Amino acid sequence: MKVGIVGLPRSGKTTVFAALCGQTPDPGLPPGKMSLGTVRVQDERLRRLYALFPPAKLIFAEVVFADIAGAAGKKGVDRGTLTAMKELDAFAQVLRGFPDETGAAPDPLRELRDLEAETILADLDVVERKVARLAKGEKPGFPTEKEVLGRLKDALDAGTPARRAGLTAEQIRNLSGYAFLSLKPVLYVLNVPEAAVREPPPAALVGEAEARQAGLMVLSGEVEKQIAELDESSAKDFLADLGLTESAAQRFTAAAYALMDLVSFFTVGDDEVRAWTIRRGTEAVLAAGKIHTDLEKGFIRAEVIRHEDLLELGTEAKCREAGKLRVEGKTYVVQDGDILHIRFSK
Ligand SMILES: Nc1nc2c(ncn2[C@@H]2O[C@H](COP(=O)(O)OP(=O)(O)OP(=O)(O)O)[C@@H](O)[C@H]2O)c(=O)[nH]1
Ligand SMILES: [Mg+2]
Numbered sequence: 001m002k003v004g005i006v007g008l009p010r011s012g013k014t015t016v017f018a019a020l021c022g023q024t025p026d027p028g029l030p031p032g033k034m035s036l037g038t039v040r041v042q043d044e045r046l047r048r049l050y051a052l053f054p055p056a057k058l059i060f061a062e063v064v065f066a067d068i069a070g071a072a073g074k075k076g077v078d079r080g081t082l083t084a085m086k087e088l089d090a091f092a093q094v095l096r097g098f099p100d101e102t103g104a105a106p107d108p109l110r111e112l113r114d115l116e117a118e119t120i121l122a123d124l125d126v127v128e129r130k131v132a133r134l135a136k137g138e139k140p141g142f143p144t145e146k147e148v149l150g151r152l153k154d155a156l157d158a159g160t161p162a163r164r165a166g167l168t169a170e171q172i173r174n175l176s177g178y179a180f181l182s183l184k185p186v187l188y189v190l191n192v193p194e195a196a197v198r199e200p201p202p203a204a205l206v207g208e209a210e211a212r213q214a215g216l217m218v219l220s221g222e223v224e225k226q227i228a229e230l231d232e233s234s235a236k237d238f239l240a241d242l243g244l245t246e247s248a249a250q251r252f253t254a255a256a257y258a259l260m261d262l263v264s265f266f267t268v269g270d271d272e273v274r275a276w277t278i279r280r281g282t283e284a285v286l287a288a289g290k291i292h293t294d295l296e297k298g299f300i301r302a303e304v305i306r307h308e309d310l311l312e313l314g315t316e317a318k319c320r321e322a323g324k325l326r327v328e329g330k331t332y333v334v335q336d337g338d339i340l341h342i343r344f345s346k
Contacts, residue, residue, distance in 0.1 A: 001277060002036075002064045003256050004088035005189075008077060008111045009070050011096040012191040012221045017067035019224035019248045031071040032080025034087075038062045039249045041257070041264070043275055045307050045337060049266060050273045052314060059274040061264055063253050065092075077118045085119075086179040090186065090260050092252070094221070095205075097192035108190055108205055116161055119181035124156040126178060142174045156182070164212065187215040187259045189252075194223045198243050215255050224248035263336035266307060267291065268316075278334060285330040288342040298344035302328045305339045316341075 005017045018024045021037025029035060040060040050058045066088055071078040085091070093115055095108035127149050134146050148171050155165035161182035167175070172183065188209050190201050197220045200206075209216040220242075227235050227247060235247060244251075256262075261280045265287060266273070276290050289296030305316065309324040319325050334340065 001090070001256075001260065001262065002066055002088045004034075004066045004068065004085055004091045005094060006068065006081070006085060006091045006115065007094035008096070008114060009074055010100055011094045011111060012098075013070075013094045014067050015221035015225055016092075016094050016189060016191060016219070016248075017065060019219070019221050019228050020065050020252055021249070022228040025067050025069070029069040031069050031078065032084050033069050034066045034084055035069070037065050037067075039065060039253055041253045041275065041277070042250050043264060045311075046264075046266060046273065046275045048311055049268055049307060049339075052310065053268060053270055053273050056268075056270055057272040057274075059272055061275040061277045063256055063277075077115060082118065082122050082181065085181055085184075088184065090184050090256065092187045092189050092256070095188060095190050097190045097196065097218075108202070109208060112188060112205070112208060116182070117159070120156050120159060120161055123162055123178075123180045123182050124153070126180070127153045127156060130178075141177070144171070145174070148175065152180075161212075185214075185259045186212075187217065187255055190216065190218045191221045192218055194220045194242075196220070197223070215259055217251065217255055219248050219251070263334075265334050265336070265338045265340050267341070268310070268339055280336070282334055283330060284328055284332040284334055284340070284342075287334045287340065288344070291342065294346065295342045295344045298346055299330055300343040300345060302332060302334075303341040303343065304328050304332070305341075307337045307339055310339055 005013045007013050014025055017037060020039055023037050025035030040062055043060060046060065050056065068081050068084045071080060093112065095111045096106045097108055099105055131149050131153060134140060140146055152162055152165055155162065162180045163183050163185065190205065197218060201216060201218050206216060227238050230238060239245065239247060262277050263280050264275045264277055266275055278287050278290060284302040285296055285299045288299050288302065304326045305319045305324055309319050310316065313319050313322060313324065
């Protein structure tokens with residue numbers, strides 16, 4: 001899963017990226033090119049499971065963040081950025097909450113609306129071209145494509161992002177090839193000076209995020225970037241001084257999970273204890289494919305134990321004896337916190 005740190009020029013994207021990933025992107029990167037950084041998803045359940053398998057390797061799930069190099073001197077969002085955004089699964093839009101280099105006051109609400117408008121226009125352009133081709137007799141990619149695109153066009157024309165156009169899950173799946181920007185989930189990040197991290201965000205901004213059913217986080221990119229460079233215990237003290245208990249990376253990955261409706265399942269064994277990320281509602285056979293394509297192709301069944309049961313009983317054998325090991329088929333919907341053992345044929 002790749003989350004793009006996006007926003008208007010000079011909003012603090014690269015600073016926030018550095019705060020999350022603990023690495024500073026190469027400043028010489030050409031516009032439109034991405035820097036990637038990974039953040040471990042801290043999971044207390046996984047740590048506790050790991051204690052049952054001491055020689056194993058402990059592997060956390062990861063979220064990949066992307067920072068897109070901006071076109072220097074541009075006022076709005078450039079084309080290269082919009083194109084790069086197509087490759088990403090979700091966005092965290094950084095909103096400037098500090099006076100810029102010229103002393104201009106921040107206007108996060110305008111930034112939110114501006115980027116949203118840019119994504120809507122980019123999508124509208126794609127939709128209009130396709131609608132025109134379909135009208136000329138091009139074969140639709142799926143049976144209802146004409147109607148769905150017509151509905152989407154109406155929404156975009158009215159300034160509504162695709163994610164708020166009331167499309168069904170199936171329609172969204174059918175449209176996946178288009179990589180519509182305004183369909184991707186978005187989380188807003190207000191980047192404020194250190195003194196403001198404890199203050200509530202402006203009410204108007206809160207209202208705007210709520211109207212979109214989108215998350216809003218407040219953080220100080222500059223400060224959290226410094227914290228990301230410290231060792232664990234100094235970082236804790238620094239965060240506590242700011243009235244926070246978790247680093248930006250932890251708060252952010254939790255928000256990203258919620259944003260994209262992601263859940264984790266685990267695999268355990270003497271070699272490794274590992275967390276895997278899937279969308280809520282994923283069936284066992286597709287979850288198996290996350291681990292390895294062979295497991296998806298040769299899937300026979302999934303043996304499922306709840307992590308609570310394994311933690312309580314201590315071994316898989318005891319779980320089996322106690323009837324806490326279930327055998328599930330391909331279409332079983334994997335639940336957050338399940339431990340899976342996939343049986344497959346080679
Ligand atoms: N005062 C203050 N300045 C900040 C903060 N975050 C970033 N800046 C400054 O704002 C300027 C832009 O920050 P960047 O992180 O480079 O912003 P960006 O969005 O990546 O910029 P482009 O990639 O050029 O579009 C830099 O001079 C930063 O030092 C902040 O929280 N407070
Ligand atoms: Mg930048």
